[in-house]
Amino acid sequence: MRPFELLAPETVEGAVGSPGTFLAGGTTLVDLMKLEVLTPRQVLDINAVPLRGIDTTDGLRFGALERMADIAGHPGVYPAISRALLLSASQQIRNMASIGGNLMQRTRCSYFRDVATPCNRRVPGSGCPAISGANRMHAVLGTSDSCVATHASDVAVALVALDARLHLVSETGSRTVELGSFYRTPGDTPEVENDLRPGELIAEVEVPRLDWASNSTYVKVRDRQSYEFALCSAAVALRVEDSRVVDARVAAGGVATVPWRLPAVEEALRGAPATVAAFEEAAALAAEGARPLSGNGFKPSLLRRTIVRALLELSEGSRS
Numbered sequence: 001m002r003p004f005e006l007l008a009p010e011t012v013e014g015a016v017g018s019p020g021t022f023l024a025g026g027t028t029l030v031d032l033m034k035l036e037v038l039t040p041r042q043v044l045d046i047n048a049v050p051l052r053g054i055d056t057t058d059g060l061r062f063g064a065l066e067r068m069a070d071i072a073g074h075p076g077v078y079p080a081i082s083r084a085l086l087l088s089a090s091q092q093i094r095n096m097a098s099i100g101g102n103l104m105q106r107t108r109c110s111y112f113r114d115v116a117t118p119c120n121r122r123v124p125g126s127g128c129p130a131i132s133g134a135n136r137m138h139a140v141l142g143t144s145d146s147c148v149a150t151h152a153s154d155v156a157v158a159l160v161a162l163d164a165r166l167h168l169v170s171e172t173g174s175r176t177v178e179l180g181s182f183y184r185t186p187g188d189t190p191e192v193e194n195d196l197r198p199g200e201l202i203a204e205v206e207v208p209r210l211d212w213a214s215n216s217t218y219v220k221v222r223d224r225q226s227y228e229f230a231l232c233s234a235a236v237a238l239r240v241e242d243s244r245v246v247d248a249r250v251a252a253g254g255v256a257t258v259p260w261r262l263p264a265v266e267e268a269l270r271g272a273p274a275t276v277a278a279f280e281e282a283a284a285l286a287a288e289g290a291r292p293l294s295g296n297g298f299k300p301s302l303l304r305r306t307i308v309r310a311l312l313e314l315s316e317g318s319r320s
C-alpha cells in the first residue's frame, strides 16, 4: 500500500470539496488500496460526519453512513431492500460497511483488481482482457466494446427497482439525483462509472413511499449460498388484486453493467393474470438486447428464470 495522508473531518462542510477519497466502512476502499488499484494521496475518514439515521415514517430515508446490517434489520424497511442487504457479503462486512460505500463500490472484475493486467476501467485505453478472457461472471446487458464488467452492488438493484434517490452534497450546494440514472453504462469511457462529481458526498438515500412494496423480494443466484456476488439477481415488487397484476417493479443484477431496471417486463405484467404462463411471457422480455460472451451464454435464460422465481414467490405470498 502506498503512503497517504489521513484526515477525519467532523462536518459535511469539512468533508466536501477536498481532493481526498472518502473512507466509510473501508471494506472496499482498503482492499483496493492494498492491491494498489486505488492510490489516493489523501483519505478522508467520514465516520465522525453526522450522516446517520433510518427514518421509515413516510417512505424510507437512510443516512449514507448507516451500516448495511442496521438497515437490513430495521422492521420498516421494504423486504426487497433488506433481503438484498442480507444476501450481500458476510455478517462481519455488513456490520462494518455503509450504504453509501455499498452504492459506490467498484466492479469485482478480476482484471480490474489485478494491476498486472490491462483494464480500460482502471487505465483508460489499455484494453479489456475480459472480452476474450475469463468472463463467466460478466455482463450481457449494457456492455460496450470497452468494458463488460457487472455492477457489484445487490442493494442498488432493489433501490433502482423502488425509484430511490440520492441526496448529494458538494462545496457548491446540494442536489438530488435518481439512482436509476446515476450509474453510467461504460460506452467509450468505462472509467466514468457514475454522476458523482469530484469532492461530492452521498449524504442520504431516499426511497419514496410505496405501500405495496411490502410485497417485494430479492432473489439472488450465486455459485455458493453465502459470501458470493450474484451471477444473476432480481428485485421485484408486485401488487396483485383478484389474481391479476395491478402493478410491478422489476430490476436485475449480476447481468448488466449497471443495476438494470426492466420497464418492458413491468409493462407486460400490468393487467396480466398472476399465472406462471403470464410471468414467463413477461420475463421473456428481460434479456432483450443481451450480448452474451464466450463464458456467460447461460445468463439470458438464467435472468428469465430468476425473475419468474421472484414473481412466483410474491404471487404465492399475496394469495395467503
Ligand SMILES: Cc1cc2nc3c(=O)[nH]c(=O)nc-3n(C[C@H](O)[C@H](O)[C@H](O)COP(=O)(O)OP(=O)(O)OC[C@H]3O[C@@H](n4cnc5c(N)ncnc54)[C@H](O)[C@@H]3O)c2cc1C
Pocket (backbone or CB within 6 Å): 021, 022, 023, 024, 025, 026, 027, 028, 029, 030, 031, 064, 065, 068, 087, 088, 089, 090, 093, 096, 097, 098, 099, 100, 101, 102, 103, 104, 105, 152, 153, 154, 155, 200, 201, 202, 203, 227, 228, 229, 230
Ligand atoms: C469479501 C466481500 C464480499 C462482498 N460481497 C458483496 C455482495 O455479495 N454484495 C454486495 O452488494 N456487496 C458485497 N461486497 C461489497 C461490500 O458490500 C462493500 O465493500 C461495502 O458495502 C462498501 O461499504 P464501505 O462503507 O465499507 O465503503 P468504503 O470501502 O469505505 O468505500 C467504498 C467507496 O465508496 C466511497 N464512499 C463511501 N461513502 C461515501 C459517501 N457517503 N459518498 C461518496 N462516496 C462514498 C469511498 O470513497 C470508496 O470509493 C463484498 C465485499 C467483500 C470484501
Ligand code: SF4
Pocket (backbone or CB within 6 Å): 107, 109, 110, 111, 112, 118, 119, 120, 121, 122, 127, 128, 129, 130, 131, 146, 147, 148, 149, 190
Ligand atoms: S470488463 Fe471492464 S473492468 Fe473488466 S477488464 Fe474489461 S474494462 Fe476492465
